[in-house]
C-alpha cells in the first residue's frame with residue numbers, strides 16, 4: 001500500500017484533524033522560508049540576527065523596517081492551493097483546526113475558521129516595555145522600501161517603542177495560544193504537519209505530543225523528515241500538490257471543484 005493510500009485510510013477513519021503548519025506552506029505564495037537565503041538589500045543581513053529582542057534593542061529602526069517590509073510582502077501575497085485546500089476538509093465534514101508557526105494571515109484569508117498562531121502575527125504590534133497591544137495608523141503602515149530604516153511608533157501608555165507582535169528566540173510563546181494548541185492536539189485523531197523543519201521548540205514537539213495522545217501523524221514536506229513512530233506517515237512533495245491529492249485520495253472529490261484546490 002502506498003504512503004498516500006495509508007494516509008487516505010487514516011484520514012477516512014479520523015474525525016478531528018489538526019493541520020500544523022510551518023513556513024513551507026507559504027513558500028508557494030512567494031514567502032521565503034527560514035532556511036531560504038535573504039535576497040536583495042536584505043541579503044547582507046542574517047535573519048536570525050534581525051529576529052531577536054537584542055537586535056531590536058540595538059537597532060530598532062532596522063528591525064521595525066524589516067517587519068514592515070515583510071508585512072507588505074505578505075499583504076501582496078495570495079493563499080496558495082495548500083492554504084485553500086484546508087477549509088475544503090472542513091466542507092467535506094472533518095472537524096478542522098489549524099495551528100500555525102507562521103506569522104502571515106494566509107490561512108485566515110484562505111477561509112480557515114479556527115487558526116491558532118503560536119509564534120504571533122505580523123499584523124500585530126505590542127509595546128517593547130509594557131507589552132500592551134499597540135494600534136498602528138495607516139501612515140505608520142506605509143510601504144517600506146526593502147532595507148529601509150523606520151523608527152518604530154511609541155506606546156500610548158508608556159511611550160516606549162512598539163515592536164512586532166511576534167515571538168522571538170528565548171521568548172515564551174503566548175500562553176493562550178499555546179494552551180489552545182495543546183488542547184487541540186490532545187483531542188485530535190490526526191495531525192497533519194505541513195512544511196516545517198521541526199527544529200524550533202517548543203512548537204516542534206507538537207507532532208510527538210499528538211502521537212503520545214494516540215493520534216496518527218502525517219508529514220507533508222519537500223524533504224523526508226525523521227519518523228519516530230509506527231503511526232507516522234511521510235508524504236513527500238510540495239504542500240500545494242500533496243494536500244489536494246490527499247483530499248481526493250480520501251474520496252472527498254465529490255465536493256464542488258474549486259479552481260485553486
Ligand code: BJW
Nearest residue numbers: 022023024033034035101169170195196197201222238239
Ligand atoms: C516545503 C515547501 C513546500 C519548503 N511544501 N514543504 C530546547 C527546548 C526548548 C527550547 C529550546 C531548546 N533549545 C533551544 C531552545 C530555544 C529556541 C529553539 O527552539 N531553538 C532551536 C533553533 C534549537 N526556542 C525558543 O526560543 C522559543 N521560546 C522558548 O523556548 O521559550 C522558553 C525559553 C526561554 C528562555 C530560554 C530558552 C527557552 C521561541 C521560538 C520562537 C521562534 N520564532 C521564529 C521567528 C518568528 C518571527 C519571524 O518570523 O520573524 O519563528 S524563528 C522561525 O522558526 C519562525 C518559525 O515559525 C520557526 C519554525 O520554522 P519553520 O516554519 O519550520 O520553517 P523552516 O524554514 O525552518 O522550514 C521550512 C520547511 O518547509 C522545510 O522543512 C522545507 O523542506 C519545507 N518546505 N517548501 C512542503 N512547498
Ligand code: ZN
Nearest residue numbers: 127130155158
Ligand atoms: Zn508601553
